[in-house]
Amino acid sequence: MAFTLPPLPYDPAALEPHIDAQTMGLHHGKHHQTYITNLNNALADHGQLQSLSLEDLLSKLGELPESIRTVVRNNGGGHFNHSMFWTIMGPNAGGEPTGTVGEAITRDFGSFEDFKKKFNEAGTKQFGSGWVFVTADAAGKLEIVAKPNQDTPVMDGRQVLMGNDVWEHAYYLKYQNRRADYLAAWWNVVNWNAVNERLAAIAKGA
Template sequence: MTQFDLPELEFSPDALEPYIDKETMVIHHDRHHQTYVSNLNAALAKYPELKKASLTDLIIHLDKVPEEIRTAVRNNGGGHYNHSLLWKVLIPGGAHEPRGNLKKAIDSAFDSFESFRDDLSAAAAGRFGSGWAWLTLDARKKLTIGSTPNQDSPLMDGQTPLLGIDVWEHAYYLKYQNKRPEYIKNFFKMINWDFVSDVYDKVTGRMVAE
């Protein structure tokens, strides 16, 4: 049976301070993400015929998941996928802006990195309640900005996520309380642009720019 596991953080829980505190990281990763993984495994245990399905297959082809567990897979599979990406997107220090092909694509699609940052920040701030803001590639491999409710993934809409900002309160409330815009502003100080740029190159099939 497919058994999904909680990925380990590639940095210590206090490494993102002062922007994200250690306690928030421990609760977010060790408890919230673990709960998504545990609930997903419990739901899939009822259907051994799904044992060969990858996480992305389950999310992309959600309509083929048995109705009895479809909501559980949507919420918990989405939560597992979204957070697994999040831990790759975040990094202590690192490049402050994208590079190479991704930088060129952002400048082309949004006029400038500053305009892109403002648009993605607005999408994150404007998401009512819990959810995510995303930089994605659509089916034509064009950059788009959007948001999803709860733990829904852009994969459900035929898009490939490159970067996600988690705006669930558990991601920031201990430090920022109701000041979501401040959290969003500081999120940009923690983005692993080298990782995001590499994913962009891989998905679009482009060579690394000189």
């Protein structure tokens, strides 16, 4: 079955003023769709791979035919990362993390402010295009990791709890070259309920 673009769970303007509607429309409808189109095209002549989940494709990149490996890495990674990205944001969000995620952040980073500082620093220092992620293991241990391009911790066998896109297309229309300002503003749209749901799923092995 071909991969498809997941709908935004909110209106493109819902994250204003922190993320503008024009950026959201282009980012979701154009950039994300392009990753999906390229991924489906790469798999079109490889029927045996079309039944695999996206996570399986990305965790077994070394087993894929060399002729499509890079395309699947870049575009499959882009599809995975963005599909996660849309779901962990929302309107009327932000604030202090709640529930199990809030407890894990305090346990592993000392405080929410220290966590944000380390996360934003990792995103700011990521050279060129890429992402900054928070991974979680089955015990709920959190770690911050930055990745280039559309790479994802799933390629290393790690589970992604949340992450922020630091490609210029994610912020340049509003923030221009001020990536640090974008990273700081992004916390106003993080949906902690959705992040808690992801952590619970990781704990269950889902």
